Amino acid sequence: MKVTSSHVGGEKRYALLLAAKDSDYVKQVYGGYFNVFVAAFAEEGERWDLFRVVEGEFPDMNELHIYDGFVVSGSPYDAYGNDYWILKLCFLLQNLDAMEKKVLGICFGHQVLCRSLGGKVGKACTGWDIGLRRVKIVKDLTPPCSFLDDLGEIPPSLSIIECHQDEVWEVPSGAEVIAFSDKTGVEMFSIGDHILGIQGHPEYTKDILYNLIDRLLNNDCIKSDFADSAKFGLEIAEPDRKCWEKICRNFLKGRR
Secondary structure, eight states: OOOOOOOSTTOOEEEEEOOSOOOHHHHHHHSSHHHHHHHHHOOTTOEEEEEOGGGTOOOOGGGGGGOSEEEEOOOSSOTTOOOHHHHHHHHHHHHHHHTTOEEEEETHHHHHHHHHTTOEEEEOTTOOEEEEEEEEEOSSOSSOOHHHHTTSSOOSEEEEEEEESEEEEEOOTTOEEEEEOSSOSOSEEEETTTEEEESSOTTOOHHHHHHHHHHHHHTTSSOHHHHHHHHHHHHHOOOOHHHHHHHHHHHHHTOO
């Protein structure tokens, strides 16, 4: 979806940089990942545009200024890979950082943001993380993160859906680690008030992950006992989706 027009009537405008192809399941149930992200993060009166970066579709570099924020999705690709589109995405993210545009990176997006801004990413030494993960928020952040402010008493931990075998090894210079877990040292990081990376999937519903687990199992990416354990974890607990969506919306809209 190429974009040529500018702001209309002061509406806020956002772009989803989609780094994964739509699965058959998500296409059938949700009409594509774009709709999943819009349902989670968009609000009335906003315009959201889709760029399938995994297929080489990128926003015009001369039109980046018309956007209030960007979201980089998850992906089955490695954020440290050297596919042409990944290198082009890194270049775009460096430009957005220089412009201090709001950029929210999810899973692969979190990792590729880190890589493009000078951090290090790679395979997780502890292997796959699939299912629900309890993420601990760092206490006494300095400076405090404005997008966490209106959660009231910031919870010591939040549950999120995870599906990744890569991780951030080292955050870029000037970045702050906001959350961690028993499995992953960098679950969330920020740079200033314009960059936010989240390793988990605040946009995922349980059924999307159930389907993903089945696909990974059928493709021999994971073992059946691992898949069963991940599914059981989903059956007995819930992710804090509303809280994560609020964090993401507050960040993208610049709310305190």
